[in-house]
Amino acid sequence: MSQVLSSAPSGARIGLFGGSFDPVHLAHLSLARSALAQLGLDQLLWLPAGRPWQKLQAGGGRGLASPAHRRAMVELMIAGEPRFAVDDSELERDGASYTIDTVRARLAAHPGEQLFLLIGQDQYARLHTWREWPALLDRVTLAVAARAGTPVQAPPELAGMLHRVQIIEMPASAISSTEVRDRASRGEDIRPMVGDAVAGYIAQHRLYGAL
Numbered sequence: 001m002s003q004v005l006s007s008a009p010s011g012a013r014i015g016l017f018g019g020s021f022d023p024v025h026l027a028h029l030s031l032a033r034s035a036l037a038q039l040g041l042d043q044l045l046w047l048p049a050g051r052p053w054q055k056l057q058a059g060g061g062r063g064l065a066s067p068a069h070r071r072a073m074v075e076l077m078i079a080g081e082p083r084f085a086v087d088d089s090e091l092e093r094d095g096a097s098y099t100i101d102t103v104r105a106r107l108a109a110h111p112g113e114q115l116f117l118l119i120g121q122d123q124y125a126r127l128h129t130w131r132e133w134p135a136l137l138d139r140v141t142l143a144v145a146a147r148a149g150t151p152v153q154a155p156p157e158l159a160g161m162l163h164r165v166q167i168i169e170m171p172a173s174a175i176s177s178t179e180v181r182d183r184a185s186r187g188e189d190i191r192p193m194v195g196d197a198v199a200g201y202i203a204q205h206r207l208y209g210a211l
């Protein structure tokens with residue numbers, strides 16, 4: 001890969017973990033825990049996306065579960081983890097959720113922090129389609145995990161760009177929110193993919209067609 005480490009700003013090491021989290025699942029938790037340990041983070045902020053514009057475009061008519069439900073499930077997933085917190089900034093902002101807006105706002109409020117943006121390889125491969133992605137790469141270190149057997153690899157569009165990236169090692173997991181929703185809609189047991197608390201929430205609120 002072509003990444004070069006430039007001098008890091010002093011200050012706290014903060015992980016930003018954005019996602020639709022529709023629903024949050026155990027691979028998300030595994031990635032977050034791995035990043036926390038491997039990057040020595042002071043805090044890891046979970047950022048449910050208000051309007052994940054690419055997912056909404058790709059999903060056609062499928063509506064996301066409400067922000068309140070997606071947020072509540074993240075809270076259940078991270079309960080008892082003192083360095084994890086939910087950040088509502090993308091839920092509270094109007095319009096499409098752009099990560100660059102979140103990063104700019106965070107740095108304006110907390111100058112000098114060192115930001116690590118957690119993503120899976122599927123998002124790294126598409127990073128050049130994100131809003132103002134060169135500006136984003138100037139401001140964060142990417143923390144990238146392999147996904148579903150695809151190793152971490154910079155996409156050709158980023159290959160010539162200097163950017164900071166750290167590979168997060170985690171046990172490979174094929175879990176996806178899509179599969180959780182599909183299984184829930186068929187009335188199958190989703191506890192192995194989301195844990196008891198989130199599975200209970202999905203059943204209680206009859207999300208995803210759950211019985």
Ligand SMILES: Nc1ncnc2c1ncn2[C@@H]1O[C@H](COP(=O)(O)OP(=O)(O)OP(=O)(O)O)[C@@H](O)[C@H]1O
Pocket residue numbers: 018019020021022027028031118119120121122123145146147148173174175176177178179
């Ligand atoms: N199994 C996994 N392994 C590694 N990274 C993952 C995994 N599942 C999700 N991620 C990463 O977590 C972040 C948030 O993912 P997201 O909330 O979109 O879940 P998802 O499972 O990809 O959802 P969907 O199936 O609806 O597309 C993304 O950066 C994604 O790459």
Ligand SMILES: O=C(O)c1ccc[n+]([C@@H]2O[C@H](COP(=O)([O-])O)[C@@H](O)[C@H]2O)c1
Pocket residue numbers: 017018019020021047049052054055097098099100123129130131
């Ligand atoms: O900023 C962008 O343009 C952008 C484009 C695609 C995805 N993202 C962010 O990447 C995270 C994962 O997105 P998704 O669609 O896989 O849930 C989530 O925080 C999104 O807001 C951000």
